[in-house]
Amino acid sequence: MDITLILPEDCISHIISLTSPRDACRLTVVSPVFKSAAESDTVWEMFLPSDYLEILSTSVSASSLTTSFSKKKDLYFHLCHNPILVSGGTMSFALEKESGKKCYMICAREFAIEWGNTPSYWIWPSLPESMFAEAAELKIVWWFDIKARVETKILSSKTNYGAYLVFKFAETRYGFKERLVDFEVYFEGSGNGERRRALLDLPPNMLPLSQERGDGWMEIEMDEFFIENGDYGKVMVPLSRERGDGWMEIEMGEFFNENGDDGKVVCSVFDFDGFRRKGGIIIQGIELRPENSPC
């Protein structure tokens, strides 16, 4: 018996809404009835975050978004590929395509930056490649200390999030090749979390270290680096990567957002050794997005 001849289309839509965006897209190919059911607003309303209207309402482009995308499916994919500015331009919002979960980038202006308001240390240029009105550019500092605080209640629940520092370098930079910076991601008030160390600026002549496996072969980690570093000896550091939008990113850490009732999550970047200076990094923001989502 052909399921599409006996089940009403809204019942098929209901079934499809219980799958995933990927499944729904595949199902459009099955037959015309499936296509119509899989493209219905019933389905994509379920894949959009339950509070998406509220989020969109804080965006300057809210009215144009809801009028230019009459179908929820089109709105869904638009939000996957085109982050929008929300909350008065302090954050960007997008959807993770595979799950429909919420991704945010917090503008650097919202961070607590030591010496951030002292123009001889930090300046706030407006860059065409930045989504936000201002980016944070470090002139010079000894005490490198940045903290972003984000309310977990705005994030998708039951989700493992990764926090990424989104940055690039100015023409002259110093202090990032020799010194590792410490990343920490933790819930405010819960004590500090796992600490990660990273080398933001990998010297061009530095090669990843391969290791003897003891079975006659060598192996090399592909997304993390073992490096020999004068101050620290042999350490494993995460690698930064090009985002394709003119910025680089590096993973600072991860956390599990259960129900959004853990208060604020703190993402911190820190380095201080007493006498060495740093300068020449430009920070757009910190992005929080679901981890371990197959892409």
Added chain:
Amino acid sequence: MAIMYALKSSDNEIFEVEQKVIEQSETIKKMIEDGAATGEIPLQVSSKTLAKVLEWCKQRQHKTVENENDDNKGKRKKERDEDDDIKEWENKFSDELKADKDVLFDLLLASNYLDLPALLSFLCQLVADMVAGKMPEEIRRMFNIENDFTPEEEKAITAEHGWAFQP
């Protein structure tokens, strides 16, 4: 003494059922409340499917009655055991339906018609789990669906959703 009702299937089989069990169906509950349910209640559901519907309703009814009779002492452990029992029962119920898709679809239709929201969402989830991760051709085979698209149309729709077909 429990009030009993007689349900008549589309192939004229009579099922005697307790009011409490059958009132889970919003459709029948309304018929009873309106006084329209005198004598036999004729239903557009085959006897094979109706038997399945009642199997589901009795299991649900059993569960609610037991919970009402529980005192708090030792309830936690009992609830855990019951949850396991229910899970086991539901798994068996699902396996039978997966093996006989005609019954599964009839049951979907019946739960829609009889307005049994719990059964309807259980079945929709079951079918959703069956289609998740499958390719269109597998789904067509699974549900005997005629592909009405021309090869050109199919190619265009597939291209439009390219990412969903990549591993």
